[in-house]
Amino acid sequence: MVFGVILAGGVGSRMGNVEKPKQYLKVGGKPIIIHTIEKFFVHDEFVKLIVLCPKQWVENTKNLVRKYLGDGADHVVVLEGGATRNETIMNSIYYIEKEYGLDEETLIVTHDSVRPFLTYRIIEENIRYGKEYGAVDTVIAATDTIVESETGDVISSVPDRAKMYQGQTPQTFNAKKLKELYLSLSEKEKDILTDASKIFVIKGEKVHLVQGEVFNIKITYPYDLRVAESLIQDPKNMK
Amino acid sequence: MLNTVFRLVAPRRFEVEFNDIDLHSGQIIVRPTHLSICHADQRYYQGLRPAEILKQKLPMALIHEGVGEIVYDPTGTYHCGDSVIMIPNTPVEKDDVIAENYLRSSKFRASGFDGFMQEHVALQPDRVVPLEPTVDKIIASFTELVSVSVHAIRRFDTIAHARRNIVGIWGDGNLGYITAIFFKAMFPEVKLYIFGVDQEKMSQFSFADDTFSVTEIPTDLMIDHAFECVGGDASQKAINQIIDHIQPEGTISILGVSEYPVPINTRMVLEKGLRIFGSSRSGREDFLKTVALYKERPEIIGYLSNIVGAQIEVRTIADMNLAFETDIHKSIGKTIMIWDK
Numbered sequence: 001m002v003f004g005v006i007l008a009g010g011v012g013s014r015m016g017n018v019e020k021p022k023q024y025l026k027v028g029g030k031p032i033i034i035h036t037i038e039k040f041f042v043h044d045e046f047v048k049l050i051v052l053c054p055k056q057w058v059e060n061t062k063n064l065v066r067k068y069l070g071d072g073a074d075h076v077v078v079l080e081g082g083a084t085r086n087e088t089i090m091n092s093i094y095y096i097e098k099e100y101g102l103d104e105e106t107l108i109v110t111h112d113s114v115r116p117f118l119t120y121r122i123i124e125e126n127i128r129y130g131k132e133y134g135a136v137d138t139v140i141a142a143t144d145t146i147v148e149s150e151t152g153d154v155i156s157s158v159p160d161r162a163k164m165y166q167g168q169t170p171q172t173f174n175a176k177k178l179k180e181l182y183l184s185l186s187e188k189e190k191d192i193l194t195d196a197s198k199i200f201v202i203k204g205e206k207v208h209l210v211q212g213e214v215f216n217i218k219i220t221y222p223y224d225l226r227v228a229e230s231l232i233q234d235p236k237n238m239k
Numbered sequence: 240m241l242n243t244v245f246r247l248v249a250p251r252r253f254e255v256e257f258n259d260i261d262l263h264s265g266q267i268i269v270r271p272t273h274l275s276i277c278h279a280d281q282r283y284y285q286g287l288r289p290a291e292i293l294k295q296k297l298p299m300a301l302i303h304e305g306v307g308e309i310v311y312d313p314t315g316t317y318h319c320g321d322s323v324i325m326i327p328n329t330p331v332e333k334d335d336v337i338a339e340n341y342l343r344s345s346k347f348r349a350s351g352f353d354g355f356m357q358e359h360v361a362l363q364p365d366r367v368v369p370l371e372p373t374v375d376k377i378i379a380s381f382t383e384l385v386s387v388s389v390h391a392i393r394r395f396d397t398i399a400h401a402r403r404n405i406v407g408i409w410g411d412g413n414l415g416y417i418t419a420i421f422f423k424a425m426f427p428e429v430k431l432y433i434f435g436v437d438q439e440k441m442s443q444f445s446f447a448d449d450t451f452s453v454t455e456i457p458t459d460l461m462i463d464h465a466f467e468c469v470g471g472d473a474s475q476k477a478i479n480q481i482i483d484h485i486q487p488e489g490t491i492s493i494l495g496v497s498e499y500p501v502p503i504n505t506r507m508v509l510e511k512g513l514r515i516f517g518s519s520r521s522g523r524e525d526f527l528k529t530v531a532l533y534k535e536r537p538e539i540i541g542y543l544s545n546i547v548g549a550q551i552e553v554r555t556i557a558d559m560n561l562a563f564e565t566d567i568h569k570s571i572g573k574t575i576m577i578w579d580k
Contacts (some may be wrong), residue, residue, distance in 0.1 A: 028241075028259050038240035042268060042311040042359075044319040057383055072261060116241055117257065118357050121308065121554075121580055202560075211554070215243075215255055232241070232257045 001047045001106055002127055003175075004040040005092040008033055008061070008113035010055040010237070021057065022219055023113040024064075024082045028075055028232035033061065034068045036115035039108075041072060044122050047100070050092045052081040094174045106175040107131060108225060110196065114219040115169055117231070118212075123170065124208045130172035134206040135200040139165035168212040172196050175204070185212055187233030240268075243358035243580065245559060246298035250286030251355075253556045256298065262397060268311040268363040271417060273380035274355055274553075274576040275304035276566045277495070278303065278470075283349075284563045287498075303327035303485065304383040304579075306376050307360065314364050324382045324530070328520055340390070358580050365452035365540070368526045374533050381573045382529055383521065384544070388418040389532070390525040391466065391492050391518035392425055398516055399464045399490040403429045406456035409442070409453070409477040410468030411435025413546055415495060416507045418468050419444055421544045424532060432462060434480070437469060440571055443545055453480060461486050463523040470495025475502055482507045490514040548572025554579050555561060 008023045023033040032052070040049050042112035053061050058078055067074045079095055081088035089110055096106060107130045109123060122138055129136045150156040173196060180191075181199050193199050197207045219228050240260045248254045260268060280301040282288050287294075306324050309317040317323065330339040339345055356511035359447040370379050403465045404531050406429050415435065423431055423446050433450040441450040451460070463486050469477040474497040481491050482504050491513060506576075508515065533539060548569050551562040553576045566574035 005434065028257075035241045038262060042240060042262070044310075072262070119243055119580060121358075184511070216390065231255075 001100060002045045002130075003092070003096055003106070003150065004046045004049040005089065005108045005110040006033070006036055006049065006051045006113050007085065007088055007110060007169075008051060008057070009080070009088045010083065019085055021054065022077045022225070024057070024060070025219075025225060027116070027219070027225065030068065032116050032228075034039050034064055034115045036113050036118075037065065037069070037076060037162075038112065039116065039118055039120075040111070040123065041075065045127055045145070046075075046109075049076045050076045051076060052088045052091055052114075053078065055080045061079075076146060084190075084198075085194060086182060086190065087194055090179070093179050097145065097179075102176045102179070103214040104176060105131075105172070108174060108175045108178070109172045111169045111170040112218055115216055116219070116228070118170065118217050119195065119216070119218060120215065124166060124211060126170045126172040128209060130174070132234075134174040134177055135197060135205055135207040136160060136170075136172040136210055136213040137197045137207050137214070138168045138170055138210045140161050140168060140216075160192055165209070167195070168216050168218070171192060171195075171201070181205070240359075242299050243362075244345075244353055245284055245299050245356040245556065245580070246353070249295070250561070251284060251560065251563075253436040253559050254298070255556070258353075258359045259534065260359060262311070262313070264361070265313060265363075267309060267314065267317065267364050267367065269307040269323060269360045269367060270310045271307040271325070271355045271357065271578045271580075272322075272410045273306050273362060273376045274300065275381035275384070275578070276574045277384065277561060279303070280349060280354075281563070281566065285574045290423065296350070299349065299351045300356040302354040302356050302380045302576075303347065305355040306379045306382070307355075307369055308318055308360060308531040309367075312364070314452065316364050317367075317369070320468040322370040322372065322376065322379075324370050324379055324526060325360060325362060326366045326523055326526055327383060328362070328522055329352070330367060330522075339471060339522040345538070356578075365523060368523070368530055371534060374530075374540065375544070377547055377575050378540055379533075380441060381543075381574050382526065384413065384573075385417050385421070386525040387494070387518070388414065388421050389529045390521040391418065391494050392422055393525065393528065395464065395466070395490065395492050395517065396425075396520055398514060399508050400488055401462050402486075405430045405432060405462045407434055407462040407465045407481065409434045409465065409481060410470075411422070411437050412442075413573060414452075414467065414470075415466075415468035416443065416546055416571075417438075417543070418466050418494065419447055420539055421529075421532065422466070423447065424536045432460075438444050441529060451495040452476070456480070456484060460484055464490045464492075465493045466494060468494050468540055470497055472497075478503050481512070482513065485511065485513065487511045488513070490516065493517045546572045548574050550575045552577045552579060568571045
């Protein structure tokens with residue numbers, strides 16, 4: 001069974017003076033989170049879409065899902081996120097375990113709610129390689145040179161750009177495996193391993209790469225919001 | 240739902256844009272899998288259309304020949320994953336007399352609005368035709384072009400008089416080849432002659448009764464009816480040659496597209512009492528007839544496979560450019576994009 005897990009736990013602190021978390025801002029006349037949910041909604045392999053958001057936004061998110069998806073809202077469950085990104089993902093796994101049970105075939109495709117421009121192909125390849133490898137990360141080749149600095153003021157190394165990739169989402173995991181690995185971490189490890197695919201890497205598990213898209217941007221700053229708005233502009237009718 | 244659209248914004252330049260597909264509009268959503276490049280697409284891609292037309296139409300997603308898979312169908316007509324052929328003609332009204340592809344109000348993909356170079360295409364449920372799993376999707380991808388021939392042949396059947404001993408097809412390109420295949424399939428008892436310029440190409444018309452070089456047509460050779468599948472600068476020569484070699488009251492079906500007005504020998508059109516009719520595009524009925532013929536006459540698929548040219552996997556905009564540039568340099572054949580967006 002494959003589940004879509006949409007992570008909307010952020011509080012939007014980098015977005016300037018706006019009151020709402022960024023995933024609830026509108027782009028193209030529709031909340032960003034709804035755009036993202038719709039991309040998963042039309043994919044028939046998902047048994048259920050699990051949306052995780054801050055506690056105070058749960059009811060609002062449910063309302064939005066009902067408003068925009070109508071009867072399709074039954075396909076979506078809105079839950080409260082955790083304190084960290086990984087805790088939020090774990091909440092989705094606990095929900096699946098309770099409602100459906102966990103087995104070797106249970107796959108979760110986790111995705112940032114603020115990346116509404118992902119494509120069908122990216123989701124499809126996440127599922128395909130997730131079934132084959134048990135862990136998938138979506139990346140694009142780095143275009144800027146990555147510079148490492150231990151201290152923040154001088155370069156400690158310049159890795160070969162040809163081997164560098166920028167991480168996007170979705171990230172897809174065998175849910176049972178992720179739960180086992182996560183629960184085996186010490187509290188200190190949990191603090192450091194903020195990215196779920198890193199848990200797999202640290203534990204010696206292979207994580208397969210799926211090619212993302214340059215336009216699969218994360219709407220983080222007001223600048224991104226303007227970019228997103230301009231990408232959606234549709235000058236003609238009947239597109 | 241946000242949908243990625245790859246629009247031609249200027250000659251040879253594709254850019255990514257997005258539209259928002261309304262999931263509650265009753266439209267079905269198809270994910271294109273195999274797209275076929277047509278001359279009409281090339282005229283936009285290379286900037287060969289008049290500047291004012293380019294200004295008016297671009298940015299626009301190209302391609303009006305393609306197959307895909309059903310992703311979402313709120314009407315319950317299809318299952319997810321079903322293969323379908325997409326119909327580019329999009330009527331907005333019904334007319335009991337005029338065919339959907341001739342209604343001036345109808346819109347056409349990659350001409351009046353976005354074509355199939357998209358992540359998803361939203362269509363009314365009657366704008367797709369189911370594709371039998373046994374039919375190769377590469378070949379099915381240019382069914383639209385095939386359906387144009389089928390449409391013209393069906394019209395021929397209603398317009399042409401009953402004496403149909405010999406029919407000639409002018410043109411040894413893709414359209415001539417396809418029209419010849421289907422004419423022979425639909426009228427096996429009629430003698431079919433092909434008139435072209437390239438002996439190599441004409442050797443592929445093995446199912447025709449004879450082939451002739453247009454520079455060496457016997458002066459006493461006469462045909463009852465003709466199809467013109469030439470177009471472009473050679474339209475004039477082809478149509479006037481047909482007028483010379485056609486019997487009185489014959490019909491001439493014109494399928495070739497020309498950017499310029501074509502002077503023809505109207506004196507002889509009058510003297511012979513000829514009927515000249517144009518055909519363009521096709522409608523749902525033509526697609527259904529085409530798909531039925533694929534099933535009834537499986538040898539057709541074999542003949543069509545002869546004109547499959549380059550097959551290019553497309554994942555990036557660079558791949559799209561590669562497909563169009565490759566298509567420019569072909570002599571005959573269809574360039575197919577294996578669409579993986």
